[in-house]
Amino acid sequence: MEKLLDKWVNQTNWNENIASALATFCKLENLEISKKTIFENYIGGEKMANFSEVSRFCTEWGIDHIGLNFVKKHLDNQFLPAFVLMDKYHTVLVIKIKNDEVYFFDGVRGLIQESIDSFFERSMGHIVLVEVGNYKKEAYYQKHVKEENERIKKISDHFSVKIIDHFLTSEECDLLKEKGESLYVRSQVSASEGNGSEISSIRTSSSAFLVQKDSFFDDIRERAAQLINLNKERFESIQLTSYTKGQLYDAHSDAFADYDTDALKEGQRTDTVLVYLNDDYEGGGTFFPYLNKIIKAKKGRAVTWKSLDENGKIDPLGTHGGLPVMNGRKYICNLWARNTDQSNWK
Ligand SMILES: O=C(O)CCC(=O)C(=O)O
Structure with a gap:
């Protein structure tokens, strides 16, 4: 996996949008998902790319994923790549950790490098892991999506x-x-x-x-x-x-x-x-x-x-x-x- 990720990082043109990055990732994982599909489903349309969207495309496209309450030990290469909900509003794709630095792909800014401590501080405590092999699935994720949808509905009623x-x-x-x-x-x-x-x-x-x-x-x-x-x-x-x-x-x-x-x-x-x-x-x-x-x-x-x-x-x-x-x-x-x-x- 480490090698695969290295390859992915090196191959991806970081000036391209997150759709390209995800398409590249999926390709390396032998998942034939077109950039267009990813774009339309992940960052296109009227919705923001967020935690529930990540899960939806994982489910629909058969990518094995789990969501769990995020603790610092998950910032370990064996769990990566992983989508992490950040800054209360957007999801980033963490691809690599090296020398206490987190390398993640942000749909807005491309590839970013940040110290593991400040990254952890900013993250919301929710994570989606993709293709994690035998890692035990937890029910936490479904609960979170439900709460997220309810939250959005409640908000749109008064704003x-x-x-x-x-x-x-x-x-x-x-x-x-x-x-x-x-x-x-x-x-x-x-x-x-x-x-x-x-x-x-x-x-x-x-x-x-x-x-x-x-x-x-x-x-x-x-x-x-x-x-x-x-x-x-x-x-x-x-x-x-x-x-x-x-x-x-x-x-x-x-x-x-x-x-x-x-x-x-x-x-x-x-x-x-x-x-x-x-x-x-x-x-x-x-x-x-x-x-x-x-x-x-x-x-x-x-x-x-x-x-x-x-x-x-x-x-x-x-x-x-x-x-x-x-x-x-x-x-x-x-x-x-x-x-x-x-x-x-x-
Ligand atoms: O460019 C936009 O769509 C938003 C502009 C904006 O947020 C602002 O000027 O305060």
């Missing part, structure tokens, strides 16, 4: 992401793109110390800030305000974001964390209206890890949700991100509303 097609016309999308084209700079995120913003690998796109006075921008903010029944003055100036191949925005909330005192001086973000300005690219869906949902772009489509819960605290259910673009260039427009008047602040 909604609304999709509104034709929020902008195709011509309006093109015009917005054109107005931003010369203004792009590398996107930033709030600095971890709470003062200002910084460049980060969690957000690798470019942003354009449309701060100039323009009746077209005003009209769009007005439309967004009507859409979610808020006063137009609560919207920040429009921001465009563009992603080229490989660029992404990891899971995050649009609301500011308590430590982000600089940003909070101008008010807390409460609502997002995100508009897709084009759809002629591959990948790049907007994912909501806790909702198990990926929204696909459609030119002119708006997506809206709230970032705070009924107590004014950041709602983890509003956590979202932009998956990496596989091909082409993605453009979106962000309209963020705060809990204070934004008309004197850009």
Whole structure:
């Protein structure tokens, strides 16, 4: 098995997506499963790849697998490869452990290496082992999937992401793109110390800030305000974001964390209206890890949700991100509303 995995690691082009990696793995295991099937079942469609999805494709495709409560001793090459549920929202494929370093494949970022201790800290305590020979199967897994499905159902009863097609016309999308084209700079995120913003690998796109006075921008903010029944003055100036191949925005909330005192001086973000300005690219869906949902772009489509819960605290259910673009260039427009008047602040 160790040899097999070495071969797999060396053969796989890590710049390719997880579907390629899984297809390669299956091939080495003499399982003839096409990349297309894997893509459609594992990372395609409207659902996030998660723990229950991994199990489903294992079952359907006859891959022997078990799920069990994850303890550190499982991070041992004899149990690998294994899918491990991480970060509460996504599954990674652990392929190798060497010198206390874990090598795993993340569907978003490709091959990653991390110390065994920090990897273990981050993992959720659930694991799916694939092709583990005589290892004793446990009933734990089924129980987990049931709980996971119930959890998702409960969530969707009280949190909604609304999709509104034709929020902008195709011509309006093109015009917005054109107005931003010369203004792009590398996107930033709030600095971890709470003062200002910084460049980060969690957000690798470019942003354009449309701060100039323009009746077209005003009209769009007005439309967004009507859409979610808020006063137009609560919207920040429009921001465009563009992603080229490989660029992404990891899971995050649009609301500011308590430590982000600089940003909070101008008010807390409460609502997002995100508009897709084009759809002629591959990948790049907007994912909501806790909702198990990926929204696909459609030119002119708006997506809206709230970032705070009924107590004014950041709602983890509003956590979202932009998956990496596989091909082409993605453009979106962000309209963020705060809990204070934004008309004197850009
Ligand atoms: O690009 C996307 O689909 C999501 C963008 C996003 O999460 C953001 O700009 O806050």
